[in-house]
Amino acid sequence: MSIDVHQHLWTPSFLDALRRRSAPPRLDGWTLLLDGEPPYEVDPDDHDLAVRASRAAGLDLALVSLSSPLGIEHLPPDEAWPLIDAYHAGAAELPAPFRAWAAAPVTDIDPARLSHTLDQGFAGLQLPATALRDAAAFAVAAPLLDVLAERGLPLFMHPGPAAVPSGSPAWWAAVVPYAQQMHASWYAFQAVGRPRHPDLKICFALLAGLAPLHSERATNRGAPGRGRVDPGAFVETSSYGSRAIDAVIRELGIDVVVNGSDQPYAEAPSLDFGDAARHAIGHANAIRLLQARSHHRPSPSPEPSPSPSPSRTTSQQLRTSQPYSETQPYSETQPHTTTRVHPHTPSRKEPQS
Template sequence: MAVDVHQHLWTPAFTDALRRRTAAPRLDGWTLHLDGEPPYEVNPADHDPAARLAADPGLDLALVSLSSPLGVESLPPGDAWPIIDAYHEDALALPAPFGAWAATCLSDIDPGALAGALDRGLAGLQLPATAVGCAAGLARVAPLLDVLAERDLPLFVHPGPAAPAAPGAGPGAPAGIATGAEAPARPAAGSGVPAVPGWWPAVVPYVQQMHAAWFAFAAFGRPRHPGLRVCFALLAGLAPLHSERLARRGGGGRGEVDRDVFLETSSYGPRAIDAIVRELGIDVVVNGSDRPYAEAPDPALGDAARHAVTVVNPNRLLNRKEPGR
């Protein structure tokens, strides 16, 4: 039975917490308001657990997470914790096969709060890539990563907030919500600045964030946390494919594979997955869809590879026995 390590599900307590806010990020009904972005109409049907299960009945486990690009984790503690607590309460109450990644407040590093959340049954911790993209960021969250290591639970690195688009950003999904469909660009009235297409945040800032997080963890995170399992969303923005350039700059060579660092497949397809497999091997690639914004890709590498990506590898990431074994 397959595992999907990357889904988003906006539950009632989470949406109610966003509706109680008077500043971004906030919901007005189902209209999402973010700083520097046009209002975005969330489709409530996308966040119906029963409909989600019906769309993919073959899953043994689907891990949901907080939408890190919203920037909730970086809010002041008095703003962040009520939303995070609401997310945890509803996520833990979801029916099987749902599970969830923990979230935490980055303006109030609290290892005890994380330990308490994990001990209630959450699968590991999700952090935005913006929090772990440099040595200073990794040092700041090191106490949280120690909590994971103590419990033999993984870290999931997900894109964080994108900087506000230049004037003329498209009216499609805002930086906090990446959709599978291309959004039209919106001209900037009188600005003389070309419109930024709606796909820009997902393709440029998110990928840049994941590159920085990938290389930062290798350089600064791994020496401090030698046994920690880490999973990077969206194939780490294909950062591993820069190994030849890295080697030429004295940063290591090809063939150096950290078997405790995983990459999930959301938003990519067979060509990108094949390239990552050629670089790192099949054993570190795990299935992720980013539902409801995308579908899980088929690696198109045969049945054995599909089983590895959807069953064997995610269970190793999560320190979880395969069903039936």
């Protein structure tokens, strides 16, 4: 059994909200219309709950997120909020093994509204990489990121809208601008995001566009951090395979790599690295990513019982509407102490938090 931190599932309330729109992003029946992209025929089965539940039958937990390439987070507030509210309403009602990332427009920063959404059991917040590419963007989003850091909940960085040149093949957006966006957001976070938010946990989709593999060039050009790995900056594996995952593990170690599929657009990679590595990537690392801080557990009893240790946290606890707690404060201020692990000779020790 494993955890998938990256799926998309459009519920009826969200589909209805897209169909009510007269301008992109919108749905005309099952035809998706976006600015700057050709019409895309959506497969109804991809967003049929029964079909998707059968595909997720082998998972303990599947985290659903808003499709940021639609550009919803960048819309004016009066257009963005109805779509995001419809997404939240449907996502909050999804049955096990599904749970969801919250969403928020970057045109109307509302930390109180985010706090209310997170209280409903959402796993953390997803934002598009196009919204966090430089110091000014991180300054705008800072109140949202402060809410996450205070609760110990993660930010999920996902590709945003992408301009597709005329005549480009169908795979162009996923391979070129998406990877470029993730590459830029990885280094923007290192340069300005992490200093501003030392306790924030973050997970980058699609192995951060393989940005970690450029660390040698970065340090050779003056970037700080040689030999250090941020234990609170995770990467997920969607649309990559064993060669890329192997290379990223060699650079970052195994403890910050988590499983993601990008269903229904791709399948989860095969993790043929041995049982210990499979457990780390598919389960244990995601548990550590998703744990909330104990002092933000909603409706505490007058005399709460001691929390289990993080290593005993289960996917079942993470699926509940109340985020599970961790026992120790989370800090990114210390160097990563876990030895880098070659995926074909994985350590038998449980990853350290």
